[in-house]
Amino acid sequence: MELIFEQSREGRGCAILPGLDVPAAELPEGLRRGKKLHLPQIAEVDISRHYTALMKRTHGVNDGFYPLGSCTMKYNPKINDEMANLPGFAKIHPLQPAHTVQGCLKALCMAEELLCEITGMDSMTFQPAAGAHGEFTGLMLIQAYHESRGDHKRTKIIVPDAAHGTNPASAAMVGYEVVSIPSNSEGCVDLEKLRAAVGEDTAGLMLTNPNTVGIFDKNILEITRIIHDAGGLNYYDGANLNAVMGIVRPGDMGFDVIHLNLHKTFSTPHGGGGPGSGPVGCKELLKPFLPVFHQVREGDSCKFENPAQSIGSVKAFYGNFLVVLRALAYVLTLGAEGIPEASANAVLNANYLMHELADLYEMAYDGPCMHEFVMSLSKLKKENGVSAMDIAKSLLDHGIHPPTMYFPLIVEEALMVEPTETESKETLDGAAAVFRSIYETALSDPQSLHDAPVRTPIRRPDELGAARNPKLRYQFTE
Amino acid sequence: MGSYVPSTRQERAQMLQKIGVDSIDALFANVPAGMKLKTLNIPQGKSELEVSGMMSALAEENRVFPVIFRGAGAYNHYIPSIVKSVTSKEEFITAYTPYQAEISQGILQSIFEYQTMICELTGMDVSNASVYDGASAAAEAAAMCRDRRRSRVLVSAAAHPMVIRTIQTYCHAAHVEVGIVPMKDGVTDKDALASMLDAKTACFYLQQPNYFGQLEDADTFGELVHGAGAKYIMGVNPIACAMVKTPAESGADIAVGEGQPLGMPLSFGGPYLGFMACTSAMMRKLPGRIVGETTDSEGNRAFVLTLQAREQHIRREKASSNVCSNQALCALTASVYMTAMGAQGMQQVAELCYAKAHYTAAELGKIKGFELVYNGPFFHEFVTGCPGDPQVLLSRLEEEGILGGYPVEGGILWCATEMNTKAQIDKLASVIREVSGAWN
Missing domain, CATH: 3.90.1150.10 (Aspartate Aminotransferase, domain 1)
Structure with missing residues (x-):
């Protein structure tokens, strides 16, 4: 397909702005841009058609089943988008006086109160723009806590080997040494290994529960106690909260600080990779260190306050505010019964789909799963040469977005499936039938899976070539 | 109560029966009984009409200044109408990060076009797919410049206070020293910078135009910084870039900025767009997603996420950054804006x-x-x-x-x-x- 630049024709364009109604002013010569600016010259009709063509080459939740493990691709309710786009939110300057933004501040206070109750936390900042940004913020809170006590020997963060890649990467950004501990045969934390790893240098633990293989670690209280006894703090990676919201709270599991992915659990759309929102909740002991601009109620009104020993700022202003609004509308809609109902059905859907596949596909772990499950294609790979990648690519031909591939790293040839609660039984049955037919094809005609996909806008791309010979922009001929 | 769960009670019973358990609760057997929440202490769920009323009432408590x-x-x-029209398309809104290139060519191509436009605007060689906002882009840029030998970060006092604070926060976390170069007559003090640059200085961050609107003598700062062997980061306003000397023309190694002026509403501060571009020499230090052009198995033009060996899901604690999500929909907004203009x-x-x-x-x-x-x-x-x-x-x-x-x-x-x-x-x-x- 043509790039927008290749459709450009000298002299075309849109008439967007009026002429000057004040005297012209000239920028001094030495400050002027010398380099020619190349941007497309296109009539509005062709802009519209170009992006419509790109839209047709994009697969969203609206296009079909999207069981991308760990990403919680649930339906994104439209009312939430409409509310966020109200002029009373979208047209508000972030530096307006407090008395003119009471609605924004109240929305933040309400979101904080509701999400703290759901997670068992005491306080929450909305400044982090995404999950990884939240991890970074939360770890800085842990760092600030230890430093405030004059405890400078805590240099290590413990991270299970099944953790999301962002966990160790975030810990490294905060200058921590990452201690990776192996999972046990059930995919959970090995208590003996954990006990052996903790000590006076333990700053904290980062954990996802249910973990990345979709299992709720039944030893969770023991795990968080081991860390607390060693003087460390417990960080909850909220990526998998959709399994347990309203059913069990990270705060009651012994966690001191968490991040949420509003763009996963709380139904805000992913936008092709963002904007997300990664609010960080914490217990009272970490509250003095929260980023600046913490929303607080004061009588009938609300305002921002800078916590006494704040870590500072992780971005400008107050976070991805319009995303927070969408999540607020979602929580208000679901309420006290709807929140646990969503998680219960997420777990039911995952177990149902797993059950429908378990006689053909090898599950990485036994027993019921939570909101997602992990299959291992290693046997099929060895015996028939069909990889997790081949299965995934074949799903594309059936209009299904593939599960997360090759994660967690501790499972060979992994496919991680997360159906979410917003899929109907027919959708799950249809998906199960597709998975099963692909498996049969893997046995009868493996070559056709190596060749898949064939019905998509492009065939498999040459990724190696892209990395070896990076072409990262269009080059104009002057 | 509102709900987005399609399953009926009867269907749920059928599913449970197939799985072979009596109740959904049985699936939560691993959760210690005493830990389970008795009641969730938030209000009952509401209908769409009620939620619409509540949210609209909040919006009305804000004052929109004409x-x-x-x-x-x-x-x-001004935001051209075509911008909103394009970015309202549900495929763009509801897609995840384009991991599966075959069904994500639309998003991937739009990011490739965005990267090209950011390179054009700034004059730089390479752009990433965006980060959270201008302030975090500045902090990530400083991290790109640091190594064992050179770790000190210098920032102009005339930069936006929130950008300075964000750089300080990121640097404090990594135990890196930040020096603030003072201001004189509304612009950064050249003599002060010259005296602060040393063999430990990794980079200097200059904002152009600065927080007070003043246009800095950016070229001279570039010469000073490079003379000391450090890297030169410029934070620029994307609208001003169309008129004022580009960061590349002023010698910047990295150009970053707040992309909000490119078609994003004020939105009480977010979501905005952090753009980041650099010289080819620094390409492999860029954080976040980058889209590249390649071909598919039949030789057709194709776009993919590339240079992933930098990223957290491959490199874990050795990654160039922890960035995972970006601001893709905002990047799309910016490219439609620049196309319309x-x-x-x-x-x-x-x-x-x-x-x-x-x-x-x-x-x-x-x-x-x-x-x-x-x-x-x-x-x-x-x-x-x-x-x-x-x-x-x-x-x-x-x-x-x-x-x-x-x-x-x-x-x-x-x-x-x-x-x-x-x-x-x-x-x-x-x-x-x-x-x-x-x-x-």
């Missing part, structure tokens, strides 16, 4: 901003005490004195539906854009004249 003369990091620009439109909006700001400054300058505080060249923001309590003036302006400038040390920071008509500017001047008349 006239805005305030910038300070968030700018009121074209090169000519981008230059026009820059010229309108420049002329309106200079007219505003001239009109305000006619009022005693409201003369310019700094005399250097400026783009679309400037500081004037204020001979009385700024809050008194700003409250009076509010009554007229005008969001006035932002109080800063020594006066008020004003901003004018293409949105401000001559009539609005004249009205602003007349209200100021009236208020200051009472002060004299």
Whole structure:
């Protein structure tokens, strides 16, 4: 397909702005841009058609089943988008006086109160723009806590080997040494290994529960106690909260600080990779260190306050505010019964789909799963040469977005499936039938899976070539 | 109560029966019984109509100013209708990060086009797919420059205070020292920078135009920084880039900035867009997603996420950054904006901003005490004195539906854009004249 630049024709364009109604002013010569600016010259009709063509080459939740493990691709309710786009939110300057933004501040206070109750936390900042940004913020809170006590020997963060890649990467950004501990045969934390790893240098633990293989670690209280006894703090990676919201709270599991992915659990759309929102909740002991601009109620009104020993700022202003609004509308809609109902059905859907596949596909772990499950294609790979990648690519031909591939790293040839609660039984049955037919094809005609996909806008791309010979922009001929 | 669960009670029973358990609760057997929540203490769920009413009531508690003369990091620009139309398409809104290239060519191509436009605007060689905002882009840029030998980060005191704070926060976390280069006459002090640069300095961050709207002598800073063997980061306003010397022309190694002026509404501060571009030499240090062009197995043009060996899901604790999500929909917004404007439109909006700001400054300058505080060249923001309590003036302006400038040390920071008509500017001047008349 043509790039927008290749459709450009000298002299075309849109008439967007009026002429000057004040005297012209000239920028001094030495400050002027010398380099020619190349941007497309296109009539509005062709802009519209170009992006419509790109839209047709994009697969969203609206296009079909999207069981991308760990990403919680649930339906994104439209009312939430409409509310966020109200002029009373979208047209508000972030530096307006407090008395003119009471609605924004109240929305933040309400979101904080509701999400703290759901997670068992005491306080929450909305400044982090995404999950990884939240991890970074939360770890800085842990760092600030230890430093405030004059405890400078805590240099290590413990991270299970099944953790999301962002966990160790975030810990490294905060200058921590990452201690990776192996999972046990059930995919959970090995208590003996954990006990052996903790000590006076333990700053904290980062954990996802249910973990990345979709299992709720039944030893969770023991795990968080081991860390607390060693003087460390417990960080909850909220990526998998959709399994347990309203059913069990990270705060009651012994966690001191968490991040949420509003763009996963709380139904805000992913936008092709963002904007997300990664609010960080914490217990009272970490509250003095929260980023600046913490929303607080004061009588009938609300305002921002800078916590006494704040870590500072992780971005400008107050976070991805319009995303927070969408999540607020979602929580208000679901309420006290709807929140646990969503998680219960997420777990039911995952177990149902797993059950429908378990006689053909090898599950990485036994027993019921939570909101997602992990299959291992290693046997099929060895015996028939069909990889997790081949299965995934074949799903594309059936209009299904593939599960997360090759994660967690501790499972060979992994496919991680997360159906979410917003899929109907027919959708799950249809998906199960597709998975099963692909498996049969893997046995009868493996070559056709190596060749898949064939019905998509492009065939498999040459990724190696892209990395070896990076072409990262269009080059104009002057 | 509202719910987005399609399964009926009967279907749930069928599913449970197939799985072979009595209840959904049985699936939660691993959760210690005593830990389970008895009641979730939040209000009952509501219908869509009720939620719409509640959210609208909150929106109505905010004041939308019809006239805005305030910038300070968030700018009121016209957003062409085609921008909203394109970014409302549900495929773009509801897709995840484009991991599966075969069904994500739309998003991937839009990012490739965005990367090209950012390179054009800044003059730099390589752009990433965006980060959270301008401030976090600046902090990530500083991290790109640090190594064992050179770890100290220098930042101009004339940069946006929130950007300075964000860089400080990121650096503090990594135990890295930040030096603030002082300001003189509204611009960064060259002599002070020269004396602060040393063999440990990793980089210097300059904002152009700076927080006070002043245009810095960016070339000279570039020469100073490179002379000391450090890297030069420029934080730029993307609208000004259409008119003012590009960061590449001023010698920057990395250009970053807040992309909000490129079609994003003010939105009480977010979501915005952090753009990041650099020289080819620094390409492999860029954080976040990068899209590259390649071919598919049949030789067709194809786009993929590339250079992933830098990223957290491969490198874990050795990654160049922890960035995972970006601001893809905002990047799409920016590219549709730049497409609708074209090169000519981008230059026009820059010229309108420049002329309106200079007219505003001239009109305000006619009022005693409201003369310019700094005399250097400026783009679309400037500081004037204020001979009385700024809050008194700003409250009076509010009554007229005008969001006035932002109080800063020594006066008020004003901003004018293409949105401000001559009539609005004249009205602003007349209200100021009236208020200051009472002060004299």
